[in-house]
Amino acid sequence: MMNPNNNSEFNAIREGVQALCAEFDAAYWRKVDEEKGFPEAFVKALTDAGWLAAMIPTEYGGSGLGLAEASIILEEVNRCGGNSGTVHGQMYNMFTLLRHGSEEQKSFYLPKIAAGELRLQSMAVTEPTTGTDTTKIKTTAVKQGDKYVINGQKVWISRVQHSDLMILLARTTALAEVKRKSEGMSIFLVDLREAIGNGLTVQPIANMVNHETNELFFDNLELPASSLIGEEGKGFKYILDGLNAERTLIAAECIGDGRWFIEKASQYAREREVFGRPIGQNQGVQFPIAEAHIEVEAADLMRWRACEEYDSGINAGASANMAKYLAAKASWEAANACMQTHGGFGFACEYDIERKFRETRLYQVAPISTNLILSYVSEHLLDLPRSF
Numbered sequence: 001m002m003n004p005n006n007n008s009e010f011n012a013i014r015e016g017v018q019a020l021c022a023e024f025d026a027a028y029w030r031k032v033d034e035e036k037g038f039p040e041a042f043v044k045a046l047t048d049a050g051w052l053a054a055m056i057p058t059e060y061g062g063s064g065l066g067l068a069e070a071s072i073i074l075e076e077v078n079r080c081g082g083n084s085g086t087v088h089g090q091m092y093n094m095f096t097l098l099r100h101g102s103e104e105q106k107s108f109y110l111p112k113i114a115a116g117e118l119r120l121q122s123m124a125v126t127e128p129t130t131g132t133d134t135t136k137i138k139t140t141a142v143k144q145g146d147k148y149v150i151n152g153q154k155v156w157i158s159r160v161q162h163s164d165l166m167i168l169l170a171r172t173t174a175l176a177e178v179k180r181k182s183e184g185m186s187i188f189l190v191d192l193r194e195a196i197g198n199g200l201t202v203q204p205i206a207n208m209v210n211h212e213t214n215e216l217f218f219d220n221l222e223l224p225a226s227s228l229i230g231e232e233g234k235g236f237k238y239i240l241d242g243l244n245a246e247r248t249l250i251a252a253e254c255i256g257d258g259r260w261f262i263e264k265a266s267q268y269a270r271e272r273e274v275f276g277r278p279i280g281q282n283q284g285v286q287f288p289i290a291e292a293h294i295e296v297e298a299a300d301l302m303r304w305r306a307c308e309e310y311d312s313g314i315n316a317g318a319s320a321n322m323a324k325y326l327a328a329k330a331s332w333e334a335a336n337a338c339m340q341t342h343g344g345f346g347f348a349c350e351y352d353i354e355r356k357f358r359e360t361r362l363y364q365v366a367p368i369s370t371n372l373i374l375s376y377v378s379e380h381l382l383d384l385p386r387s388f
């Protein structure tokens with residue numbers, strides 16, 4: 001890959017996203033956060049400008065760009081002080097449809113998603129009793145004639161109230177009846193506009209971040225058989241397929257956060273005077289910021305490696321996981337350095353640091369927790385014994 005920091009196409013994307021984000025300043029995001037609202041105007045503007053259709057192939061009305069370009073879009077949103085957690089679902093949920101959907105499904109849905117007529121922002125995998133142990137999910141999809149009947153429960157399912165479509169993972173064959181625990185799960189494209197109130201109940205979860213997320217209860221929800229994506233029983237494989245892209249995109253968001261924190265911290269350290277000199281003159285203040293900068297830049301190198309592998313069709317599993325690990329850790333360290341540099345003012349909402357601090361903390365847990373990445377590296381890269 002050309003030096004990504006000296007690439008005119010990439011720079012043009014950065015500038016385009018920055019120009020859009022300039023219309024949604026810190027006061028906008030602060031108000032949305034205070035009201036626990038949804039940044040509808042921002043999401044609409046990003047959609048209308050075509051940024052959320054970046055990875056949809058041109059024949060379906062998108063821009064046909066790669067993961068590298070998509071990652072810049074989300075990075076810049078966070079670097080400008082926004083929260084791409086409000087929109088990132090569409091970038092990676094679309095992969096499942098694109099890679100495994102039938103031609104009929106793709107030609108029906110993708111142009112509508114690209115045009116902003118439909119949103120595919122939600123994916124329902126996590127369940128309250130199984131957590132990270134996904135193959136034990138208990139939500140079932142039972143085929144009855146030309147439909148599937150869904151029963152079960154999901155938790156932490158984001159953006160359901162602002163999405164038209166949702167990818168759902170459910171068991172179509174009982175765990176006891178499959179040879180491998182990863183078999184027997186299937187994915188469905190749920191039309192939320194029809195499902196909510198007709199077998200699907202949505203219960204919002206109040207949480208630390210202004211992240212719209214929910215518990216879902218399925219009680220004999222009927223889906224047309226045509227909503228199955230790909231082959232029955234192969235859903236877990238399909239979901240895993242999209243995760244490398246998801247992890248790389250989240251890494252880019254964390255890099256955007258990290259750079260935002262470092263810029264804020266450096267600026268404040270230059271300007272704030274205590275004991276008759278700028279606080280940034282003290283190495284005790286400089287060093288944590290410098291350390292965070294080094295770590296964000298190192299994480300960025302791994303992010304570009306992941307993008308390059310993914311976009312050239314090479315298995316990006318190792319680099320995507322490591323990029324997500326490094327970037328989430330670096331952005332959290334940058335958040336701490338920024339908070340500490342601001343002293344008491346870091347806690348004042350009008351500085352936006354406490355909001356971004358909460359937002360970036362999420363990425364050590366979701367969409368995959370740090371421990372699970374360490375477990376992946378131990379088992380798959382270092383050939384250590386499997387622990388679960």
Ligand SMILES: Cc1cc2nc3c(=O)[nH]c(=O)nc-3n(C[C@H](O)[C@H](O)[C@H](O)COP(=O)(O)OP(=O)(O)OC[C@H]3O[C@@H](n4cnc5c(N)ncnc54)[C@H](O)[C@@H]3O)c2cc1C
Pocket residue numbers: 122123124125126130131132133155156157158159207209211213362365366367368369370371372375387388
């Ligand atoms: C705001 C938010 C939004 C989310 N959005 C979505 C969404 O849209 N769709 C969706 O499907 N899910 C979503 N999630 C769920 C998220 O992916 C899970 O929370 C995450 O994968 C961890 O699962 P868990 O919470 O069940 O933790 P658990 O699996 O219960 O794990 C708890 C802790 O134990 C650790 N742990 C567990 N097992 C091991 C082990 N074997 N070795 C070492 N450590 C271990 C984990 O690392 C973790 O730190 C969201 C979560 C949040 C908080």
